[in-house]
Amino acid sequence: MGPVYDSPLILIFGLAAALQKEIDYGAGVFGREDFEATAEALAGLQGTFILSLNAVQGVYETFSRFAIEEVDCTYSISEGNGKGVKEVIIS
Template sequence: MGCSQTAPSTLTDLERAARFLYLQRLAFGEKVRGQTLGVTMDGGRFNLSRLAPQLEEIHERVAGVVIENLPWRAFIERYDRPGTLFYLDPPYWGCEDDYGKAVFSREEFAEMADVLGRLQGRFIMSLNALQEVFETFSKFEIQEVDCSYSLQGQGRIKEVKEIIISNFRSYD
């Protein structure tokens, strides 16, 4: 039975971490789910001899970190208080299924704007610069930024506009 056929429930935490790191490093565009075909001529970025040191570095970096697996609204409700800063990175408008089928719906953008409008803390969110996004989040601070995307090995750079949305001005 190959690595990907072994049920995750039979693995230790360390084995699951090693599997995830292996898949993430070898996946096209480092996208673990919903991969598309890609080829690189440099042999990939995974070096088995570096696995143990990489896992140790990751372990040290996340020591003391609490990782939650909650719907976005439940997470905000649990942690919202003055002094909290949330960074939100929902799927881009028009790409709602990118994080999984039916994980996030277009209707949730309006719900998110409503919830964020009542925050005690602060938030920063990035989204694509579409008219619908500007309209949905119009009551917040919106800053447009230029971004460049490239995929390894393709040599193409895509210039796009994104927006940073927040409930405070950057000079506050």
Template sequence: MAERLAGIKGRFILSLNDRPEVRENFSAFRFVDVKFDYTIGSGEQKAVGEVVILDVKDIHRDRNLPLF
């Protein structure tokens, strides 16, 4: 998937579970870490992390771009 995204002419944003293999496979792109709690059937909260992966076209890495 990373290779296909690298070859597109347009822009993209992708959200995946924050796993070492995801970071390795998409290392050519920009990451934004997102932490939140899932509440699953039992009502107990579970802290989880996702990584939002962005293309790097026309984006300066030193800019702090909010997602929301």
């Protein structure tokens, strides 16, 4: 991230592609290496951030240097039955 978008007063919120579900976004659009690059970029921020991701082991490993809180969520694309899942909030 360039200096225009980063300062101690900035809060960045990110909802990234789901780890281990990268193909859902299209072949080659977002890969495992992008999660590593995201972690590196976040570690260098002057400001603060909140990132939401699916709760899988690779997320805990990749973002272990940050605070991680696991939360229960429900995925749904219409009214009716949703699917209970775990997400993590990383900061």
